Amino acid sequence: MPRVLGQDPAGIVIAMREFRSGQRPATVMDRIAKGFTEDETQAIAAWLGAQKD
Amino acid sequence: MTALRPGRRAFLKTAAVGAAAALLPRPALAQATSGRVVVIGGGFAGTTAARTLKRLDPRLAVTLVEANAQFTACPFSNEVIVGLRDLGDQQFGYDKVARDGVELRLASATGIDPQGRSVTLADGGRLSYDRLILAPGVDFRWDGLPGYTEATIERMPHAWKAGEQTLLLRRQLAAMSDGGLVVISAPANPYRCPPGPYERASLIAHYLKTTKPKSKIIILDAKDAFSKQRLFQNAWAALYPGLVEWVSLSSGGKVTSVDPGMMTLTTDFATHKAAVANVIPPQKAARIADLAGVSDRTGWCPIDPVTFASPLQPNIHVLGDAAIAGAMPKSAFAANAQAKACAAAVATLLVGGRPAEPRLINTCYSLVAPDYGITIAGVYHPVNGQLVDVEGAGGVSPLDAPASIRAQEASFANGWFNTLTAETFG
Ligand SMILES: Cc1cc2nc3c(=O)[nH]c(=O)nc-3n(C[C@H](O)[C@H](O)[C@H](O)COP(=O)(O)OP(=O)(O)OC[C@H]3O[C@@H](n4cnc5c(N)ncnc54)[C@H](O)[C@@H]3O)c2cc1C
Ligand code: HEM
Numbered sequence: 001m002p003r004v005l006g007q008d009p010a011g012i013v014i015a016m017r018e019f020r021s022g023q024r025p026a027t028v029m030d031r032i033a034k035g036f037t038e039d040e041t042q043a044i045a046a047w048l049g050a051q052k053d
Numbered sequence: 054m055t056a057l058r059p060g061r062r063a064f065l066k067t068a069a070v071g072a073a074a075a076l077l078p079r080p081a082l083a084q085a086t087s088g089r090v091v092v093i094g095g096g097f098a099g100t101t102a103a104r105t106l107k108r109l110d111p112r113l114a115v116t117l118v119e120a121n122a123q124f125t126a127c128p129f130s131n132e133v134i135v136g137l138r139d140l141g142d143q144q145f146g147y148d149k150v151a152r153d154g155v156e157l158r159l160a161s162a163t164g165i166d167p168q169g170r171s172v173t174l175a176d177g178g179r180l181s182y183d184r185l186i187l188a189p190g191v192d193f194r195w196d197g198l199p200g201y202t203e204a205t206i207e208r209m210p211h212a213w214k215a216g217e218q219t220l221l222l223r224r225q226l227a228a229m230s231d232g233g234l235v236v237i238s239a240p241a242n243p244y245r246c247p248p249g250p251y252e253r254a255s256l257i258a259h260y261l262k263t264t265k266p267k268s269k270i271i272i273l274d275a276k277d278a279f280s281k282q283r284l285f286q287n288a289w290a291a292l293y294p295g296l297v298e299w300v301s302l303s304s305g306g307k308v309t310s311v312d313p314g315m316m317t318l319t320t321d322f323a324t325h326k327a328a329v330a331n332v333i334p335p336q337k338a339a340r341i342a343d344l345a346g347v348s349d350r351t352g353w354c355p356i357d358p359v360t361f362a363s364p365l366q367p368n369i370h371v372l373g374d375a376a377i378a379g380a381m382p383k384s385a386f387a388a389n390a391q392a393k394a395c396a397a398a399v400a401t402l403l404v405g406g407r408p409a410e411p412r413l414i415n416t417c418y419s420l421v422a423p424d425y426g427i428t429i430a431g432v433y434h435p436v437n438g439q440l441v442d443v444e445g446a447g448g449v450s451p452l453d454a455p456a457s458i459r460a461q462e463a464s465f466a467n468g469w470f471n472t473l474t475a476e477t478f479g
Contacts, residue, residue, distance in 0.1 A: 028450075031446060032416070032446065034447075035443040
């Protein structure tokens with residue numbers, strides 16, 4: 001299972017973009033991703049990327 | 054730490070990530086003087102708030118006041134009722150919380166003096182605070198349903214606070230003979246866990262179908278619509294045909310009185326005799342909210358959507374089921390998300406900063422069968438003093454999803470529970 005906390009923010013941003021557009025298969029992340037703009041996603045991804053265990 | 058995947062601890066960390074992310078770079082925190090925060094209620098909201106505060110600013114003195122040494126979680130307790138889970142899987146202690154530097158005070162809070170900024174405890178103790186966070190959950194309105202009192206919950210369990218009541222309802226179902234009628238009385242909005250009564254009906258139907266197939270279940274409802282309604286009703290038709298009957302408010306579903314001695318529930322139209330009766334009573338914010346003066350005429354607590362501060366009393370914040378959180382449902386996940394946003398706001402306020410607007414996420418899983426899960430999700434933000442849905446986001450699982458997706462959501466539900474409880478209690 002891929003790790004996202006502490007992971008490359010760019011990857012998270014791309015995944016979120018794909019969840020939003022429906023390109024990436026999802027059960028709930030599509031519905032969640034649509035609640036965040038590109039800018040917000042980048043801020044969150046940067047924050048997540050900076051977190052350690 | 055871990056993937057944003059169910060079963061992993063990470064994805065909830067992001068439930069109120071907007072607030073936390075906005076807070077962290079603030080230089081103000083570096084020069085913070087310490088403050089005293091008291092949190093009342095060691096449930097999903099209060100425990101999360103206490104730990105998050107300590108993590109955001111280790112110099113804060115944070116005290117968590119909780120009446121019980123062990124917490125019994127309601128999410129997934131419907132599975133306990135039908136024998137799919139043990140009650141022990143629902144129980145959590147506060148060791149980790151104490152290890153995080155939160156001072157744990159096992160006592161019941163009996164009074165609050167908002168002007169003097171102090172809390173009185175049942176053991177005679179007193180705690181003073183700079184900011185108070187109230188997260189006491191719900192109480193039942195014992196005057197809300199004629200015939201239903203604290204003295205009758207042994208006959209007609211509510212099982213809406215998990216613990217002995219959960220086990221009692223489980224024993225009653227197990228003892229019922231095949232062909233018995235199970236009646237659930239569902240309350241009007243708002244109440245703890247909007248999809249809860251229907252998940253419970255589904256899992257009881259699963260139990261009856263597999264062990265007592267001549268039995269039936271009726272839901273007598275005080276409302277005309279409910280959370281994930283079409284998903285539930287489609288699933289009932291597919292999995293439990295003829296077994297589950299839902300009687301809406303306008304078809305006479307509202308229970309107006311009960312007679313626990315006779316095991317009857319009465320509506321304006323009929324009297325139902327039950328073999329097992331589960332009465333989910335009307336609810337309000339727990340009593341300590343009234344004593345603090347933060348509940349309004351509705352019995353619930355209005356809040357500011359950015360800081361969760363009460364408009365009714367200074368320096369008191371209200372979280373979780375007790376709060377009127379706009380479009381957010383009364384769920385454990387929402388309680389956890391609100392707690393993170395509130396902790397960020399309180400830490401900022403204590404150093405004279407201006408709290409950032411949070412963006413909050415809720416996700417509620419319901420099982421209609423052990424391998425059939427459905428969800429409702431929402432993203433919320435403050436608009437004109439209210440927490441409202443972010444437009445275009447959220448919603449329920451698709452109506453036409455294949456069985457494989459339902460099975461996937463059922464397994465994600467387990468990850469959801471493990472993540473949420475690990476995040477809250479450690
Ligand atoms: C059957 C059922 C199923 C559910 N399923 C789900 C689900 O799948 N997903 C979901 O997200 N939610 C679910 N919920 C809802 C969830 O349980 C609640 O929304 C959640 O517990 C609210 O958290 P809280 O912190 O506000 O209150 P609680 O978790 O109730 O915590 C309140 C705490 O405060 C303490 N307390 C109260 N007053 C005092 C006082 N005066 N002094 C000291 N301590 C005090 C109590 O002892 C308690 O520990 C379900 C609920 C039920 C009943
Ligand atoms: C807080 C509520 C959240 C829940 C319940 C949740 C749940 C899930 C689930 C179930 C998946 C698997 C895909 C699916 O079936 O939909 C997933 C994947 C993912 N989530 Fe979330 N998530 C949440 C929040 C977030 C947030 C705020 C972000 C980032 C901004 C995020 C980023 C991701 C990413 C990048 C993946 C893909 C992981 C991968 O496959 O590499 N999630 N999440």
